[in-house]
Amino acid sequence: MSDTDIVSCTIEDGIAWVKFNRADKRNCMSPTLNRRMLEVIESIEFRDDVGVLVLSGEGTAWSAGMDLKEYFRENEHKGLHAVRKAQREAYSWWQRLRWFEKPTIAMVNGWCFGGAYGPLFACDLAFAAEDAQFGLSEINWGILPGGGASKVATELLGFRDAMYHAMMGENLDGIAAARKGLVNEAVPADQLKARVTEVAHVLLKKNPTALRATKWAIRRVREMTYDNAEDYLIRAQEAANSFDGEGRKEATRQFIDEKSFKPGLGAYDLTRA
Numbered sequence: 001m002s003d004t005d006i007v008s009c010t011i012e013d014g015i016a017w018v019k020f021n022r023a024d025k026r027n028c029m030s031p032t033l034n035r036r037m038l039e040v041i042e043s044i045e046f047r048d049d050v051g052v053l054v055l056s057g058e059g060t061a062w063s064a065g066m067d068l069k070e071y072f073r074e075n076e077h078k079g080l081h082a083v084r085k086a087q088r089e090a091y092s093w094w095q096r097l098r099w100f101e102k103p104t105i106a107m108v109n110g111w112c113f114g115g116a117y118g119p120l121f122a123c124d125l126a127f128a129a130e131d132a133q134f135g136l137s138e139i140n141w142g143i144l145p146g147g148g149a150s151k152v153a154t155e156l157l158g159f160r161d162a163m164y165h166a167m168m169g170e171n172l173d174g175i176a177a178a179r180k181g182l183v184n185e186a187v188p189a190d191q192l193k194a195r196v197t198e199v200a201h202v203l204l205k206k207n208p209t210a211l212r213a214t215k216w217a218i219r220r221v222r223e224m225t226y227d228n229a230e231d232y233l234i235r236a237q238e239a240a241n242s243f244d245g246e247g248r249k250e251a252t253r254q255f256i257d258e259k260s261f262k263p264g265l266g267a268y269d270l271t272r273a
Contacts, residue, residue: 007036008058009044014051014204015197016044023059026111030070031086038093045101051208052200053100055123056107062132065114066090066147090118090147097122098219103203103211107196108132108174108183114145117152124215126182127196128174129189134182135171155222156181213240 008019018040020027044050057063066072071090075082097104097119106123113135120126128134136145136153144150145166153162161180165172174186187195203211217236221229 003032003036006030006033007040009040011044011047011049013201014049015200016047016050016053018044018053018055020055020057020061020063023057023061025067026061026064027057027059028064028067028071029090029115030067031075031089032070033067034086034089034093038089038096041093041096041100051102051204053097053102053104054107054196054200055097055104055119056109059110061111062106062108063113063116063119064111065116065137087147090115094118094122094148099216101212102208103200103215105196105200106183107192108134109189109192111135113137114149115147117145117149118147120182121148121152121155125184125199127192127199128177128183128186129192130174130186131189132174132177132186133171134174134177135169136166137169137171139167139169209240209243213237 006021008017008021010017018037020029020033022028022030022033041053044053071086075086098121103125104123106120106126108120108126108128109132110129111133112120112128113133114137117136136149138145138149145153150162150166153166157165157180164170172180172182174183177183178186185195213236217233220232220236224232
């Protein structure tokens with residue numbers, strides 16, 4: 001397999017289907033994969049034919065986490081400079097995914113362990129197969145959940161659930177992961193892609209400027225005081241208006257003048273903006 005094949009990307013009807021492509025390694029993340037993933041993400045971010053990014057995995061896993069041989073052992077043998085370089089390569093594409101210009105969806109089709117919690121949290125929405133497996137197995141290796149995994153656990157789970165999940169090293173299936181907040185929903189594996197496609201098509205009908213501002217706002221305000229969040233949101237809306245001042249006016253026109261849509265029941269017609 002060439003370095004470019006280690007991540008696959010197919011664009012269909014506005015959706016970029018990006019996949020970890022190391023099925024024989026349970027899609028664990030090597031330095032090569034991390035470098036390639038950043039390249040793929042950056043290459044599609046501003047394409048006009050991409051409105052939603054879906055991140056999934058080939059085979060039976062979403063991602064089993066970091067590659068123990070290539071990411072850890074080989075770089076530790078080379079020294080601290082190699083360790084830091086590998087960390088930056090991984091964290092850089094997770095960060096790029098967190099602040100991607102368009103909506104992102106994690107489609108967790110199988111194993112999601114350890115380091116895979118980084119890109120899981122980086123995606124705006126997450127859907128899992130009911131039989132997918134989520135785990136922080138680091139404690140079983142004699143290490144702590146690093147690389148952001150502990151942070152993700154505390155962000156998405158309640159305090160007691162995060163403690164239990166990290167300290168016990170027990171897995172959660174997709175149903176339990178949805179119940180505890182790691183993902184939005186769990187569905188039977190054979191319905192997973194259809195459900196994600198359905199959600200993606202709903203997002204594609206929303207105002208893209210508003211979507212971008214909304215997803216960034218939700219991430220930002222979580223760490224702000226109420227007053228700071230209130231001020232940020234005022235500025236964020238004003239900035240969004242500068243990018244798309246006509247969209248809101250068109251929505252208002254369709255609602256007040258035409259009475260052709262109801263905000264609580266659907267989106268305004270973008271094709272007429």
